[in-house]
């Protein structure tokens with residue numbers, strides 16, 4: 001990519017100068033190290049780690065591309081292209097802000113359209129740990145219906161794209177399965193083998209979470225495969241409020257909650273009340289966790305189309321909570337990697353969970369999410385058939401020179417990538433969205449036929 005070579009040139013010059021003047025190289029390297037940008041926590045206080053995030057379904061009520069562009073406004077007004085535009089420019093305005101992004105298939109769509117100026121500035125955000133990728137798969141996959149090989153492939157596709165585009169700083173450290181409807185030990189094992197430091201969940205059974213809140217086992221080490229022993233232990237955290245903001249603190253443009261009004265020259269100042277409410281919520285959340293650190297998710301489905309409405313209000317919350325004398329709470333912009341770094345300093349022995357799954361998921365006593373294991377059976381069967389075509393294509397492609405028909409294979413990989421989404425192969429999407437996944441899969445197979453033919457020729 002053009003930017004890498006452009007950026008490398010001045011850095012090389014600086015390095016050469018440092019060598020000439022005998023200054024140790026390590027000080028230069030430290031500055032460019034990613035994931036070193038964690039805000040400090042305050043010992044003795046409850047540290048509320050704000051995770052500013054958006055959950056962007058790779059298809060659900062609208063198709064993946066309708067969500068990307070924000071078309072079909074009668075269904076919803078949201079567009080992922082505007083979210084990424086808005087978030088990246090708001091991050092650039094204030095170096096304290098942090099944001100996490102998950103779905104690589106959307107990011108790929110957006111990055112393709114960006115000019116050199118935007119790319120360089122986004123690369124800087126990533127290098128400085130201000131924009132952190134989580135999970136990094138082509139989508140946030142379902143955990144019950146996909147074949148394990150398709151899951152590995154969709155993760156490989158996304159992670160390789162991030163590494164090719166951003167290098168080391170683009171590599172996610174933490175898996176983020178905040179919306180899938182239950183969790184499988186098989187997937188946890190794959191994540192552990194992929195080298196993630198841990199995984200965070202939004203949805204576990206309502207009785208399970210109620211107990212865990214009471215007995216402070218929201219965070220644990222999961223041993224998804226008993227035969228591995230402690231070597232296979234994998235940090236697993238359950239979030240307090242799925243992935244939503246605390247009640248009363250949704251600052252997205254479509255939410256009804258009050259902004260923080262703090263100018264004493266204007267009418268309607270509410271900052272003191274809002275700050276007290278927030279502190280009470282943080283204290284309540286913290287009771288469910290073992291350490292003095294707690295994650296506060298600030299975001300939701302397709303949030304941050306107008307990122308300033310979130311960031312401005314979070315900026316103010318942080319400012320006023322931390323300025324409050326004798327406050328028991330410290331609020332900071334954080335990321336899951338920074339949160340884990342804070343936990344690691346605490347020297348805690350985590351409770352363990354042996355090899356069983358987090359299935360089935362009951363969101364309340366009359367709502368068990370089990371129908372999706374078998375719903376849309378013909379679509380599920382089609383996805384499995386196309387997976388066979390993908391495995392075959394990957395093997396045969398090795399007989400061809402590297403770049404030959406790479407786009408054709410990429411088309412099939414992308415189609416399979418989005419099909420593993422938790423509203424795709426699961427069957428929880430609208431009919432026209434299933435049709436769109438099927439069309440992509442069909443186009444992918446047609447393209448892959450070219451690879452297969454070329455390999456046999």
Ligand SMILES: *[C@@H]1O[C@H](CO)[C@@H](O)[C@H](O)[C@H]1NC(C)=O
Nearest residue numbers: 159160162163164167168171
């Ligand atoms: C990331 O890319 C670099 C350079 O191409 C490569 O050396 C490295 O092995 C890649 N890392 C992973 C985890 O794939």
Ligand SMILES: *[C@@H]1O[C@H](CO)[C@@H](O)[C@H](O)[C@H]1NC(C)=O
Nearest residue numbers: 207208209211212215216217
């Ligand atoms: C806490 O609750 C969990 C979830 O139901 C349960 O599995 C675990 O055994 C409990 N732990 C303790 C120490 O009571």
Ligand SMILES: *[C@@H]1O[C@H](CO)[C@@H](O)[C@H](O)[C@H]1NC(C)=O
Nearest residue numbers: 343344345346347348349350
């Ligand atoms: C961490 O905990 C272990 C066991 O509870 C203890 O032996 C050790 O001294 C602790 N280390 C620190 C740095 O607190």
Ligand SMILES: [Zn+2]
Nearest residue numbers: 055057179422
């Ligand atoms: Zn979702």
